[in-house]
Structures are given as C-alpha cells and as structure tokens.
C-alpha cells in the first residue's frame with residue numbers, strides 16, 4: 229500500500245479507493261502532490277511548476293528565483309522561510325526565534341500502526357494497515373519533526389499525526405503543532421462545518437471558500453457544543469450523492485482549531501489540530517511532543533459516501549471493547565422524568581413500567597450522591613446521598629437487576645461544587661489562578677485533571693462505587709467549559725500546557741477505568757452533545773447527542789451529527805410533551821421514529837402514560853429490538869435534508885442489502901401541498917422488495933422512489949417503511 233519511488237522521490241500511499249502522493253522536492257522540502265481517488269501509478273508529470281512570483285522568497289539553500297515555499301503545496305508548512313500562509317507549527321527556540329525549517333531526512337514504512345501514548349487512536353490488525361513515518365530535521369534548532377500517515381486497506385481514509393522531538397541541548401516551546409495540513413491546487417470548494425450551541429449542536433453550515441482565512445475553533449477546554457472538530461471541503465455542486473468531498477475529523481476532546489486558507493493563487497490549505505490559542509508546551513532536550521490524530525477521508529460520490537466511510541471506519545477502527553459493533557440496550561433515564569425530585573418509590577414505579585414495556589436498562593441520573601438535591605452542591609462527593617433511596621444505592625441496583633433490568637448511574641467526575649466535602653478538603657484542586665477567584669458555571673468548578681493526586685482520589689472513589697454497586701452502565705457528564713485554566717502544581721512557564729494536560733490526565737483516567745471495568749457500557753455526555761467527538765468515542769462507544777429531546781429539533785441535530793459519527797454512537801430518547809426544551813407538542817410516533825434513528829431510549833415519567841401510549845411504546849420497542857442491528861449498525865444514508873425544506877428522511881440498509889428501514893419526517897402541514905417523492909439509496913437494483921403488502925424493484929425504489937402518503941395529517945407527521953427482499957421463488 230505504500231511505495232517509495234526513488235527516481236521521482238515520491239511516496240505513493242494507496243488502496244483500492246484512494247491515493248495520497250508526497251514528493252520530496254529540491255532542498256528536501258516535503259511537498260504535497262495529491263489526495264483523492266486512486267490512481268494506479270504516478271508517472272511524475274505533476275511536479276509543481278517553476279514560476280517567479282514576486283515577493284515570494286526562495287529558501288536559503290536555493291538560489292532558484294522560481295522556487296518558493298510561499299507557493300508550493302506543502303505537507304507540513306511552517307513560517308520563517310518564506311511561506312506566508314497559515315502554518316502547521318510554531319516552535320519558539322531558546323534564542324527567541326520562531327524560524328524553523330524542516331527538511332526531509334529519513335523515512336520508514338511499517339506494517340501496522342504505531343501506538344500513540346496517552347491519546348485516542350484508530351486501530352486494527354497489522355496485516356491490513358501500513359504506516360509511513362517521514363522524518364524531517366532542522367539541524368540548527370536541533371529538532372526533528374515526524375509526520376505519520378497510516379493507510380488501511382479497507383477504508384478511503386488516511387490517518388495523520390505529527391510529533392516533534394528535541395535533539396538539541398536547550399528547551400524549546402511548542403506554540404502550535406497541528407495534527408495534519410493538506411494543500412489543494414487551484415479549484416473551487418465549499419466548506420461544510422458543524423457549529424452549534426447547547427441544545428442545538430452540530431448544525432450543518434455550508435459556505436463557499438473565498439480568498440482569506442476561515443478559522444473554526446473552540447477554546448472551551450472540551451470539543452464543545454459550539455464547534456465540532458470536523459469539516460468537509462467539497463465541490464461546489466456536490467450533493468449527498470454526487471461530487472468529490474474531503475473530510476477532516478480530529479480525535480481530540482479539547483481545544484481545537486481548523487484553519488482554511490485560500491491563497492492568492494487560489495490554492496486551499498486546511499490545517500487541523502489542537503488549538504494554538506494560549507498553547508505553549510515546554511519541550512526539554514530529549515523529549516518529544518505528540519499531536520493527536522486526524523482522520524482525513526475522501527468520497528468521489530458525495531456526502532453520504534463520505535459519512536459511510538467515517539461510520540464504517542469509526543465502528544471498526546475506533547470503538548473498542550465489549551460493545552464494539554454490538555447492539556446497545558434500550559434505556560429509561562429518570563432525568564426528565566423526575567429531575568432531582570425522586571425517591572425509591574418513584575423510581576420503583578418507573579422501573580416496573582419500564583420492565584413492562586420491554587426496556588432493558590434503568591439509568592439513575594443526577595441527584596443520588598452527597599447532599600445533592602439541586603445543581604448547587606455535592607459534585608465531587610461520589611458516595612450515596614444517605615437516606616434518599618430506602619434500600620440504599622447497592623440495594624436499589626440489586627432490586628433493578630432482580631426485576632430483570634440492567635442498572636446504570638450518572639457521574640460528573642471532572643467537576644466539584646463549591647459546596648462539597650471534596651472542595652472543603654481540597655480547595656486547591658480546582659483549575660484556578662493564584663489570588664483570583666475562579667469563575668463559577670452551573671455553580672461548579674473544574675477539577676484540575678492534570679494532577680495525579682486529583683485523579684488518584686477520584687479513581688479510588690469511583691472504583692469503590694463500582695465495586696460495591698452492581699453497575700452495567702455509566703453516563704459520564706461534564707456540565708461546564710474550562711475557565712481559569714491554570715494548575716497550581718505547574719511552573720509559571722508551563723501554564724500554556726494545562727488545557728492539554730487536563731485532557732491527557734482525563735484520557736489516562738478513562739483508559740484505566742474502562743480497562744478495569746470492561747463490561748460497563750460508558751456513555752459520554754457534556755450537557756448533551758458538548759463533547760461529541762472522535763477522541764471521546766475511543767473511550768466511550770456512545771454519546772448523549774443533545775439535551776434537546778424535541779423530535780423536530782433532533783432532526784437537524786442528528787442529521788448534522790450523522791455527517792461523521794455513526795448511528796451506533798448517538799443516544800436518542802423519547803421524552804414527554806410539551807417538550808422540556810422547546811415546549812413543542814408532537815405525537816409519540818414522530819418522537820419514536822426520531823429516537824429510533826439513534827440508540828433508542830426513553831426519558832419521561834412512564835407512570836403518567838395512557839394505556840394507548842403504553843401500547844404504542846411497546847410497539848416501538850418491539851420493532852426496535854427486532855431491527856436493532858440494522859438501525860444501529862446498518863448502512864445509513866440521508867435522503868431529505870431538514871436544512872433545505874420542510875421535511876427530513878434517512879434510511880438504513882443491511883450489509884446484504886436485503887432489508888431496509890426508512891424514516892420520513894414532515895415538519896409543518898401545508899394545504900395544497902406538493903407531493904413528496906422519496907428516492908431510496910443503497911439497495912440492490914436487482915432485488916424485489918416488499919413493504920406493506922406491496923412489491924417494488926430495488927431499481928424502482930431508487931429511480932422512481934415512492935410517494936409519501938399525501939394524507940399524512942397535521943404538523944410533525946412521520947412515516948416509517950420496512951423493506952424486505954423477497955426470496956427468488958416468491
């Protein structure tokens with residue numbers, strides 16, 4: 229999969245689907261040639277043209293006026309030697325200079341993929357994977373830059389990361405080190421990215437890329453509701469089913485930046501990595517710094533194919549453990565059912581109803597610990613709120629098990645309330661700047677997870693809990709952004725490291741905890757989807773998509789999320805009406821169909837349901853259980869966008885293409901409405917499918933489509949279709 233042509237000085241990484249070409253240019257400058265659809269063989273004709281661009285300097289060892297780093301397409305651009313575009317790194321040396329010039333020194337091609345210590349990472353069996361490690365050196369600075377490129381035989385992706393090693397005898401400060409940089413030749417592009425807000429995460433935003441610099445960033449310490457670490461460059465006329473698309477996804481749960489620059493000659497550069505804002509990492513002699521991974525993906529046939537590539541890749545090569553590609557339980561969560569106002573009697577009633585409906589897992593949310601009766605207190609005190617549950621936490625968990633359900637618990641371990649035993653004992657354990665009062669958010673502070681003592685204490689508390697209560701599931705929440713990012717244990721000169729050290733500490737903690745408790749299903753959460761990123765998915769196979777449980781709002785949120793994250797990762801619950809976030813009233817049918825589009829759960833007071841509603845929920849659960857594998861792990865494709873019109877639709881197709889489930893959602897009713905034709909995708913054109921007593925050819929369903937029922941009544945209407953291929957003799 230990886231070849232080095234010594235004549236041309238070109239590395240060619242390829243599999244059946246993609247090619248990635250790197251050329252060692254004159255002076256050892258590492259140039260980018262190509263990323264895209266597979267080419268069988270590169271013959272060498274695409275060398276960057278020599279041209280005198282005024283005000284574009286020549287590198288010091290080149291007297292060729294026609295050669296400049298200012299215009300060349302580069303693999304990992306830096307500032308200082310005449311590239312005035314955005315850089316992928318900035319390293320301050322002991323003499324105060326930020327000028328560094330890395331030139332090619334060596335390379336290795338390895339079977340498999342080297343492990344990244346302490347960071348989330350994609351993985352797989354060695355025999356289907358190859359890695360190219362380019363070693364670049366700046367001898368004056370005494371620095372080595374390693375660029376990693378991994379290609380998997382089964383995916384249209386390249387996994388990239390970078391590393392700096394200090395071989396000098398003075399410390400240096402890394403002020404920026406991107407995970408990847410990619411240059412494109414002159415061609416028009418649109419950008420799609422996923423900005424948002426609390427309860428409105430991952431809203432699909434598309435815009436043309438024009439001259440100048442566009443920066444997508446997050447400085448909140450988590451990957452955030454406000455900007456997901458994901459972007460797509462695509463041909464301006466590309467659609468869900470047509471056109472070239474290039475995806476960029478970062479395996480990192482903290483501050484991130486994606487910088488897109490279109491230069492004076494209309495070449496486009498995309499840089500992605502840890503946010504350089506206030507980042508400064510001291511690198512002493514002999515030490516190295518590793519940037520997180522970025523997964524860049526290619527699709528020749530539109531966004532759905534790009535998403536399918538990410539879905540398959542993340543299901544197969546990112547998610548780990550017991551639940552990798554395994555069906556997830558249907559849960560009931562008591563948060564929107566009771567909030568903090570619960571006792572054992574209320575919970576018992578919920579559990580009994582849940583059992584009756586066929587729900588498999590009961591999750592006890594916030595409020596079971598310390599003195600917690602509201603959100604003002606007790607974070608950090610991870611022992612039970614004595615007396616709140618008559619049988620005690622362990623007794624209650626046992627009771628839930630005895631009734632035949634699994635038991636899950638909510639935690640928010642990275643946080644501490646001002647009013648908590650933990651804070652009274654260890655007021656120095658917060659992120660805080662000396663002599664300043666740290667900012668409060670939701671009445672809580674952030675624990676300094678960069679500290680070993682903080683982590684050790686929490687680990688001891690959590691393991692004691694896990695060892696005494698029969699826990700099958702943990703919801704790991706995080707309800708504020710990081711402010712006052714300062715660690716009392718670190719030197720003043722190291723304070724620019726704290727945000728990243730927090731993440732490294734958290735990742736280390738999660739690795740240890742999830743390894744020690746391999747049967748627990750962990751679900752990530754940050755006020756809903758405030759930390760829904762590929763980094764977190766390495767530790768937790770599913771994430772609570774949004775605190776917004778309104779089915780209509782969920783259409784846009786889940787549509788956006790699905791661009792990169794698989795359905796198997798998206799928690800989605802049916803909740804009460806009027807909805808608690810939007811006050812909207814919708815039918816149970818649309819709430820069910822929206823929630824079945826991810827990992828189905830319920831989050832409402834089941835004891836308040838009418839007999840008819842219970843019957844409807846039973847039907848939803850029975851249907852979901854029967855088709856869970858298809859809905860959680862099938863080939864997902866978007867058919868109608870809620871961003872473009874009044875409706876949304878998507879479908880799931882089984883790997884053998886013999887079965888498909890389609891959901892259609894209409895937002896508002898309209899008089900004299902145009903008919904809606906839904907064309908399906910991904911079926912076998914030669915098979916005949918049956919649904920609702922009718923037969924359809926696969927080609928018909930994809931070419932003609934089917935009419936959505938024109939009699940669908942009212943706002944917030946929905947239809948669900950189930951297609952099964954007929955056996956040949958039928």
Ligand code: DGJ
Pocket residue numbers: 563593594638705707753754755756772774775
């Ligand atoms: C925010 C979460 O997203 C909610 O689901 C709930 O767990 C609350 N926190 C509890 O405080």
